[in-house]
Amino acid sequence: xxxxxxxxxxxxxxxxxxxxxxxxxxxxxxxxxxxxxxxxxxxxxxxxxxxxxxxxxxxxxxxxxxxxxxxxxxxxxxxxxxxxxxxxxxxxxxxxxxxxxxxxxxxxxxxxxxxxxxxxxxxxxxxxxxxxxxxxxxxxxxxxxxxxxxxxxxxxxxxxxxxxxxxxxxxxxxx
Numbered sequence: 001x002x003x004x005x006x007x008x009x010x011x012x013x014x015x016x017x018x019x020x021x022x023x024x025x026x027x028x029x030x031x032x033x034x035x036x037x038x039x040x041x042x043x044x045x046x047x048x049x050x051x052x053x054x055x056x057x058x059x060x061x062x063x064x065x066x067x068x069x070x071x072x073x074x075x076x077x078x079x080x081x082x083x084x085x086x087x088x089x090x091x092x093x094x095x096x097x098x099x100x101x102x103x104x105x106x107x108x109x110x111x112x113x114x115x116x117x118x119x120x121x122x123x124x125x126x127x128x129x130x131x132x133x134x135x136x137x138x139x140x141x142x143x144x145x146x147x148x149x150x151x152x153x154x155x156x157x158x159x160x161x162x163x164x165x166x167x168x169x170x171x172x173x174x175x
Contacts, residue, residue, distance in 0.1 A: 013101040032097045036090050070073055112138040
């Protein structure tokens with residue numbers, strides 16, 4: 001399920017960028033918000049159907065009554081999670097709008113270790129091997145991306161330098 005979730009997420013951000021590229025009208029902030037609304041409504045309908053089929057709505061009151069810090073706080077956590085996810089997805093769509101789906105993936109890769117570290121510091125979670133491996137892999141991916149970007153930038157500068165000098169030599173030989 002985790003792999004399928006990652007595949008769907010990667011497909012979603014790539015398709016959002018494709019929508020922006022293929023759009024015949026100029027893309028405005030209003031259109032970005034409309035896309036976010038469509039994504040949110042679609043996800044809500046999809047999840048609601050799944051919860052109805054799986055009888056998950058009957059489990060919510062039971063989970064709320066068993067929640068360690070109280071039933072009201074359980075519902076508060078659900079509401080705030082929904083709000084925070086909507087804001088996060090709006091930010092994701094905005095990053096894709098102003099930059100690319102690649103940058104949104106990089107930001108996600110960077111935020112994974114940040115959230116793990118914050119969970120350890122703020123919620124006093126145990127630092128387990130899985131968290132260490134996740135942090136290490138995310139940071140390796142993040143560092144390797146920027147290393148590749150720096151190397152590509154150096155190569156482009158060198159190629160531009162060579163082309164400029166060759167143009168200069170050819171121009172002066174013709175004169």
